[in-house]
Amino acid sequence: xxxxxxxVITKEYIxxxxxxxxxxxxxxxxxxxxxxxxxxxxxxxxxxxxxVRLEWKTSEEVxxxxxxxxxKTPQSPYIEIATIEPLGNNSFYSYLDESAYxxxxxxxxxxxxxxxxxGTVSYSSEVTVSHNVSGVKRTWGxxxxxxx
Numbered sequence: 001x002x003x004x005x006x007x008v009i010t011k012e013y014i015x016x017x018x019x020x021x022x023x024x025x026x027x028x029x030x031x032x033x034x035x036x037x038x039x040x041x042x043x044x045x046x047x048x049x050x051x052v053r054l055e056w057k058t059s060e061e062v063x064x065x066x067x068x069x070x071x072k073t074p075q076s077p078y079i080e081i082a083t084i085e086p087l088g089n090n091s092f093y094s095y096l097d098e099s100a101y102x103x104x105x106x107x108x109x110x111x112x113x114x115x116x117x118x119g120t121v122s123y124s125s126e127v128t129v130s131h132n133v134s135g136v137k138r139t140w141g142x143x144x145x146x147x148x
């Protein structure tokens with residue numbers, strides 16, 4: 001009887017410690033999220049004609065310097081394509097990537113690089129956008145780009 005009671009107490013102790021550990025991890029995550037500069041409610045994108053529209057909303061912005069929009073293709077690393085100034089808590093953002101049709105790629109990945117005033121950097125999750133632009137429009141865009 002003593003051994004089984006000992007096992008029950010040990011099991012309850014371990015379960016209690018797991019709950020405490022999970023709560024501490026949750027608190028640490030929330031502290032890091034605030035420190036990272038912005039709470040994102042969502043970040044998504046979609047093909048819109050010849051462009052790609054990115055939209056995101058923040059519920060809270062703390063110590064923010066700016067958002068940097070980054071784009072990559074399956075064959076390339078992330079590149080910075082735009083810098084957006086923060087608007088404050090509960091803000092909605094929309095960005096139109098007008099250069100997406102100028103490449104031959106059909107799939108893009110986007111992410112937000114969140115830069116704080118103290119230089120801390122964090123990243124949003126990636127958004128994948130399948131982009132279909134007619135071959136004629138793509139070719140014309142490439143020709144125009146050569147003469148700029």
